[in-house]
Amino acid sequence: MLQDVFLEAALEAGAVIMEIYNGGIDVSYKADASPVTIADEKAEAIILRHLEKAFPDIPVVAEESVAAGKVPDVSGKSFFLVDPLDGTKEFINKREDFTVNIALIEDGIPVAGIVYAPAKRVAYRTTVTGAEKLMIGDGGIATASPIHVREKGDALIAVASRSHNSSETEVFMREIGVTDFTSVGSSLKFCIVAEGLADVYPRFGRTMEWDTAAGDAVLRAAGGITVGIDNKKLSYGKVSQKEDSDFANPYFTCWAKYF
Structure with missing residues (x-):
C-alpha cells in the first residue's frame, strides 16, 4: 500500500x-x-x-x-x-x-x-x-x-552534480582514482549508482534531508550506502544541530560498494 x-x-x-x-x-x-x-x-x-x-x-x-x-x-x-x-x-x-x-x-x-x-x-x-x-x-x-549496484571493477566511475559541483569534489575524485564521470541534476545521481551505472557520487555541498532521502532509500535498497564525512551512514531527522539548521545534511558520499 x-x-x-x-x-x-x-x-x-x-x-x-x-x-x-x-x-x-x-x-x-x-x-x-x-x-x-x-x-x-x-x-x-x-x-x-x-x-x-x-x-x-x-x-x-x-x-x-x-x-x-x-x-x-x-x-x-x-x-x-x-x-x-x-x-x-x-x-x-x-x-x-x-x-x-x-x-x-x-x-x-x-x-x-x-x-x-x-x-x-x-x-x-x-x-x-x-x-x-x-x-x-x-x-x-x-x-x-x-x-542493483555494480560490483567493483577496474575502472571507477563517478556521477556528480551538474549545478553544484565543487573543487573539493574534483579533488576527491582524483584522490580515489575516478577514471570517468558524468554530471547529472537532482536526486537522479543516487539512482544512477543504484542501477549500476556508476560507483560513487560525492557531494561536498549543502543539501537538505528532503533532497536526499528518497534517492538514498533507493540506493540502500539496491545494495549501496551513503556515508557522511565521519564515515557513518547518513541519518535523517537531524534537528537542533549546533552547526547548521534543522534537517541539513553534512557532506556525504554515496558508494555502490563501500571500500
Whole structure:
C-alpha cells in the first residue's frame, strides 16, 4: 500500500509539473535565494493530500511547507520527507533532470522511497525485496526491472552534480582514482549508482534531508550506502544541530560498494 500511495502521488504531482514545464515557468526566490516555482507548490500540495489521506498519523516534512514555517515534531517518530521538485534549476532551464521525491524515515533511516523524473518518464523505487526501475507510460507502469549496484571493477566511475559541483569534489575524485564521470541534476545521481551505472557520487555541498532521502532509500535498497564525512551512514531527522539548521545534511558520499 505504501508504495502504491507513493507512486500515485508522484505520478499526479509529475503530471502537474509537466503541464507547467511545457507552458510558462514563473520563478520567485525564497529567503535563502533558492528558486521556487508554482510547480513546486502545486506538486507538494498533491503529495501532501495523498499522504495525509492514507497515513494521517505520520508527520510530513516537506520542503515548501518548511520554508513557510510549517515544521512538525518528528522526535522519536517515523515521518515522511518530501521534495516535490528536486532540481528546480534544471526545471527552469528546460533540462530533464528534475524529480519528485517521497521517502519514509524510520529510526533515522530511509526505509522506503520513490524518485520520479516526469520529463524522462522513469521512476526508481524501493520494493519489499530491493529496488526497481519503472518506465512510465500512459500514467502508469509500462515496465518494471529490478536494479542493483555494480560490483567493483577496474575502472571507477563517478556521477556528480551538474549545478553544484565543487573543487573539493574534483579533488576527491582524483584522490580515489575516478577514471570517468558524468554530471547529472537532482536526486537522479543516487539512482544512477543504484542501477549500476556508476560507483560513487560525492557531494561536498549543502543539501537538505528532503533532497536526499528518497534517492538514498533507493540506493540502500539496491545494495549501496551513503556515508557522511565521519564515515557513518547518513541519518535523517537531524534537528537542533549546533552547526547548521534543522534537517541539513553534512557532506556525504554515496558508494555502490563501500571500500
